[in-house]
Amino acid sequence: MFPxxxxxxxxxxxxMPSIRPxxxxxACLLLVTAPASPAPTAENGDAPAHPRPPSCDDxxxxxxxxxxxxxxxxxxxxxxxxxxxxERVLDGCLLVETWRPxxxxxxxxxxxxxxxxxxxxxxxxxxHGLVIRFVGARDGAAMRFEGRGLSPRGEPxxxxxxxxxxxxxxxxxxxxxxxDGGTSWKRWFTxxxxxx
Numbered sequence: 001m002f003p004x005x006x007x008x009x010x011x012x013x014x015x016m017p018s019i020r021p022x023x024x025x026x027a028c029l030l031l032v033t034a035p036a037s038p039a040p041t042a043e044n045g046d047a048p049a050h051p052r053p054p055s056c057d058d059x060x061x062x063x064x065x066x067x068x069x070x071x072x073x074x075x076x077x078x079x080x081x082x083x084x085x086x087e088r089v090l091d092g093c094l095l096v097e098t099w100r101p102x103x104x105x106x107x108x109x110x111x112x113x114x115x116x117x118x119x120x121x122x123x124x125x126x127x128h129g130l131v132i133r134f135v136g137a138r139d140g141a142a143m144r145f146e147g148r149g150l151s152p153r154g155e156p157x158x159x160x161x162x163x164x165x166x167x168x169x170x171x172x173x174x175x176x177x178x179x180d181g182g183t184s185w186k187r188w189f190t191x192x193x194x195x196x
Contacts, residue, residue, distance in 0.1 A: 054115070056093035061113045063138040064095060064120060066165045071193040073173075081191055082106075099126075120145070128152070132159055141165055155179045159188075170194050 068088055073081045082101035089096055095111040107126035114121055122134040122145060130152060136145030147159040160176040171193040176185040 056091055056113075060115070060118075061092060063113065064111060064143050064163075067143070067163055067171060067193075068095065070196040071171070072196055073191040073193055076190050076192075083196065084193065097124075122147070124149075134159065134161060136161075151177060151179050158182050160185065166192075 065088070068086050070085045071083065073084050075081050080102060082099060084100070085098045087096050087098075088094070093112060097107075097109040097111065099107045099109075105127040107124060107130075109122050109124040111120060111122040113119075118137075120134075120136045120138075120143065122136070124130075124132045124134070124147075130150060132147045132149035134145035134147035136143060138144075142162050142164040145159075145161040147161065149157060149159065151157040156179070158178045158181070162172075162174050164172045164174075166172055173189070173191045173193065174187065175189040177188040178185045
């Protein structure tokens with residue numbers, strides 16, 4: 001009984017190879033001659049409509065574009081403090097700053113408009129590990145920020161920073177610092193950005 005069953009199975013297996021090529025041909029013919037149906041889209045009602053994510057093209061995301069470029073940064077006495085390059089990346093959703101001072105070190109920041117809170121944010125990190133987080137907005141022609149972090153000496157500090165476009169195409173950056181909770185302020189940095 002078992003040998004006969006085994007022989008039947010063997011006979012089927014011997015016959016299978018000759019059937020397989022024929023099945024392949026039939027499958028190919030079915031694929032070629034089958035009517036093409038359109039892919040499901042929102043237009044033909046087969047798929048749910050997904051709204052496109054909002055872009056960063058509106059004016060709120062462009063409010064700080066006057067800062068984009070490569071700049072020589074000059075101190076009030078005319079000496080060159082360094083070079084700053086600000087680039088728009090991620091389809092204009094993010095500004096990336098690369099600061100290269102004359103005396104070594106350096107720093108980077110990212111700046112972006114957050115549509116959730118309607119404000120600009122900047123996070124600055126320098127080569128010594130100083131991190132300052134700023135929040136701000138356009139105020140007339142200027143971009144103004146307030147920030148918190150540590151001072152260069154490691155004390156808790158508050159910062160006020162502004163970028164103001166000038167008539168000659170330069171940009172004036174001013175940074176004030178307070179280490180007493182905002183009771184008193186002193187000028188920490190003044191730089192005039194001149195296009196490179």
